[in-house]
Amino acid sequence: MTYTLYGAPGSGSAPVEAALTLIGAPYTVIEALTWEGDDQRDKVAAVNPMRQIPALITPAGETITESAAILIWLAEQHPEAALAPEPGDPRRAQFLRWMSFIPASIYSMFWVRDVPSRLGGEDVASQVRISTLTADRIADCWAVMDSQINPGRWLLGDELTVLDLYVAVV
Template sequence: MADGYRLYSAEGSGGVAVEAALTLIGAPFEVIEAVSFEDDAPPDGEAVAKVNPMRQVPALVLASGEVMTESAAILIRLGELHPRAGLAPGPDDPRRSAFLRWMAYVSSAIYAHYWLKDDPFRLVPDAGQHAAINQNIEDRIADCWRAMEAQTRPGRYILGDELTMLDLYVTVVSRFRPRRQRFGEAAPRLAEVARRVDSDPRLAALWAERYPFVDGWDRLPA
């Protein structure tokens, strides 16, 4: 799109956080479905390789043609490019340091584990070890959410009473396995924020289409 963004994303992926951000910003964008993280990924998963040789989503093509990858970096940059949307604290905002800290933390301490969790064969050829590896990863993810919970003081949202890219990021990543139940146990205050973002009417259609809940599977307990 010459006058907007082109986003390589996939249903149920971290790219949905970028879709949510662009929806709130109100910027025109085109989504190119590029499922590349499953063993039976369709051929269109190769589409993202044209812009990201790592074959990972999200990948965002800016109006200038420049390509950005890494969900946290994309969200931070979109916040800078669209300051009127109010989704990212500016350089002089006292929340800026915490914003950058926790965006990087979710990316490196939590999201990064899914490269191995999605396919343990990437590093461990012995399938007999995969169950233990999966359990250890899930335990580590829960510990990381617990640590973030202990070091934040959410209001309506994580950094206070205004929604930011960080809330969108946590809401989406917390839907990854081991799903919301364990996230809610490890980080109940963060879970309250995620529930609030889940119910934002501006995002209702997006969640239903791009990251739907399945009853009894992913929804936070009331």
């Protein structure tokens, strides 16, 4: 029952690798530094047409992409690891809220912030404006999350969850 993880150090695959380690599941990593060019993105193309990491191949051969989806799925498949509040737990709604908020409102902004020419073209002033506005939006989103979470030792209380792993990397 081995998982295969396409990823790279410091990327969105890092919390997935941490979760697999905490679960105690055997896994192998196929390193793909997708930001380094087409040769690296091509390593992932067969399992993710977006040519992005992470991509997780389950022991059953199913492919899952998107960090948040993978983390939620792993926590649900391995409830003994207690890496997510289970249905019925009063923390479950906030867990799902923040696991959706991070990729939709924060992580997605990195694509724009890191290469503003994707939206601003070659105009340097436009790129600077886009970078500034994007960085401001990211900071505002973190501030919203910070103001609405009453963490204990971890974000949702006394137990580590995949939300903590995700936030640590993003």
